[in-house]
Amino acid sequence: MEGREVKDRLYEAFAQTAKAVANPHRIEILELIAQGERCVDAIARATGLSLTNTSAHLQVLHRSRLVETKRAGTTVFYRLADDEVVRFVNHLRDLTRARVGEVDRVIKDYFDARDTFEPITREDLLERASNQDVVILDVRPKEEYAQGHIPGAKSIPLASLEDRLEELSRQSLFVAYCRGPYCVLAVQAVERLSAEGYSAIRLEDGMPEWRLAGLPVER
Amino acid sequence: MEGREVKDRLYEAFAQTAKAVANPHRIEILELIAQGERCVDAIARATGLSLTNTSAHLQVLHRSRLVETKRAGTTVFYRLADDEVVRFVNHLRDLTRARVGEVDRVIKDYFDARDTFEPITREDLLERASNQDVVILDVRPKEEYAQGHIPGAKSIPLASLEDRLEELSRQSLFVAYCRGPYCVLAVQAVERLSAEGYSAIRLEDGMPEWRLAGLPVER
DNA sequence: CCATTATTCCATAGAGTAATGGTATACACT
DNA sequence: AGTGTATACCATTACTCTATGGAATAATGG
Numbered sequence: 270m271e272g273r274e275v276k277d278r279l280y281e282a283f284a285q286t287a288k289a290v291a292n293p294h295r296i297e298i299l300e301l302i303a304q305g306e307r308c309v310d311a312i313a314r315a316t317g318l319s320l321t322n323t324s325a326h327l328q329v330l331h332r333s334r335l336v337e338t339k340r341a342g343t344t345v346f347y348r349l350a351d352d353e354v355v356r357f358v359n360h361l362r363d364l365t366r367a368r369v370g371e372v373d374r375v376i377k378d379y380f381d382a383r384d385t386f387e388p389i390t391r392e393d394l395l396e397r398a399s400n401q402d403v404v405i406l407d408v409r410p411k412e413e414y415a416q417g418h419i420p421g422a423k424s425i426p427l428a429s430l431e432d433r434l435e436e437l438s439r440q441s442l443f444v445a446y447c448r449g450p451y452c453v454l455a456v457q458a459v460e461r462l463s464a465e466g467y468s469a470i471r472l473e474d475g476m477p478e479w480r481l482a483g484l485p486v487e488r
Numbered sequence: 489m490e491g492r493e494v495k496d497r498l499y500e501a502f503a504q505t506a507k508a509v510a511n512p513h514r515i516e517i518l519e520l521i522a523q524g525e526r527c528v529d530a531i532a533r534a535t536g537l538s539l540t541n542t543s544a545h546l547q548v549l550h551r552s553r554l555v556e557t558k559r560a561g562t563t564v565f566y567r568l569a570d571d572e573v574v575r576f577v578n579h580l581r582d583l584t585r586a587r588v589g590e591v592d593r594v595i596k597d598y599f600d601a602r603d604t605f606e607p608i609t610r611e612d613l614l615e616r617a618s619n620q621d622v623v624i625l626d627v628r629p630k631e632e633y634a635q636g637h638i639p640g641a642k643s644i645p646l647a648s649l650e651d652r653l654e655e656l657s658r659q660s661l662f663v664a665y666c667r668g669p670y671c672v673l674a675v676q677a678v679e680r681l682s683a684e685g686y687s688a689i690r691l692e693d694g695m696p697e698w699r700l701a702g703l704p705v706e707r
Numbered sequence: 708c709c710a711t712t713a714t715t716c717c718a719t720a721g722a723g724t725a726a727t728g729g730t731a732t733a734c735a736c737t
Numbered sequence: 738a739g740t741g742t743a744t745a746c747c748a749t750t751a752c753t754c755t756a757t758g759g760a761a762t763a764a765t766g767g
Contacts, residue, residue, distance in 0.1 A: 270594075270597055270598050272672045272676065275594055275598045275672050276516065276672060277512065278590065278594050279670050280512035280513070280515045280516050282588055282590045283512070283515050283584050284509075284510055284511055284514075284515055285584075285588070286580060286583060286584040286587070286588065287506055287507075287509045287510035287511075287515075287580055288510040288724095290503075290506045290510075291507040291509075291510040292503055292506075292724090292725085293496065293499035293500045293502070293503040294499070294725090295503075296499050296503055297495065297499050308743080308744090309744060310742095310743065310744085317492075318726090319726070319727070319728090320743090320744080321726080321727070321728075321729095321744090321745085321746090322726055322727075324743095324745060325725080325745090325746095326725090328745080329724095333587070333588065334588055335587065340734095342733095342734060342742095342743085343733065343735070343744070344734095344742090344743060344744080345743075345745090350587060351587065353583055353586060353587075354583070354587075356579075357579055357580070357583045360575075360576055360579050361502055361576070362502055364572055364573070364576045365501055365505040367572060368505070368552070368553040368554065368569060368570065368572075368573075369504070369505065369553055371501045375494055375497050375498055375501075378489055379489050379494045451498050453491045453494050453495060457491065507754095511754085511755085513755090527713080527714090528714060529712095529713065529714085537756090538756075538757070538758090539713085539714080540714090540715080540716090540756080540757070540759095541755075541756055541757075543713095543714060543715060543716095544716095544755080544756085545755090547715080548754095559763095561712095561713085561763095561764055561765065562711095562712060562713045562714070562763065562764045562765065563712090563713060563714085563764095564713075
């Protein structure tokens, strides 16, 4: 083996990993299974992709060893191979936000228009939660809540928020969180709650970031 | 704008950044200009790509805002837009090494076969450099040395190593470094020096990592 | 203002990727 | 064993990416 060949093989390997991530649907899938393992069919439904297409995308991720599988009967569950994969996708997100105007444009048009107040950080939440009457809302689907959530958080999937408003006291401050900083669930929950006159703000980022920060997770 | 559209636009933006990096030649180009700015023609020569092809790849990187340009007469210099780009490419490298067997296979076949001793870390080098008779060799091309190098390092581009062996004392311990942990220049320098009976080891990683670690850089 | 040099633009061919619908396989339940 | 269900495989089509060579542009220097 000679110098040029070494370079080619290494750069090729690095590029392969990047290619696996270089597709919007696959990034969505990675964000989704960062919440916890899911079967092909559930991933297809959550993303709106066809089943065959979902299966194909999952196999691209599998070939690059970014995800792992577990079989239970006929059902195959996919999960991230490693926390480092979440960190890498987060790095990609942050780099893109820092360098590409489009991201801030969308945030401004959509996020800022809906939650009037600045989202709060994990540190702020921890501090306020101990002092005040704060209710943490996990607005992700219930399966995701079941696979791990912020201690003390109440599960109110966005879809059922409408029906469960009466459960919520108007005295409390609500902090909603979801899959991550660019997930729209918490934004929509805050918008809905604010419209109904509740005090609601959004946590800056979601569950995977909470867990990666070493904070406690409840099951 | 509605929830799904927001998702699509954001994931699309993230995927675009990943796509810019998802090509082996572009990763090589990024590693190259992480050493300092270079004109199109120099990049083409260093990578062995055709000029038009190099220009096209640079424009892909430019559209994703990963690189910036500076014009001087007819010559256009490309440089990284931000240190975060280096960190991201390093993250990609590390993730790939952790998850994909190919990288370790190449390292084992090529790197381990050539430098008998473990590469040393930056910390080790700093410690040894102050105590012992250590000579640091920058084996990158001289332009890259000129754009910033480890303080006290001697510039001996790999290509001229053969002719300059007599300058080197057999009493010293030589530590060679180059563009990064997967660059072959330092490995080849160590191989050559060892074959000639010199004591030579390789620094674990290269110039950009040294600089990003906040260590002093000399010009 | 013409020639030179550095770079970019353009058209094209070939390779690779994504989505679709149909088919095959593997397991579970009766 | 036979039926149903979950997933993977395959062939096809449309699309995108890479590389090439030639033409165009932009700045410089006689």
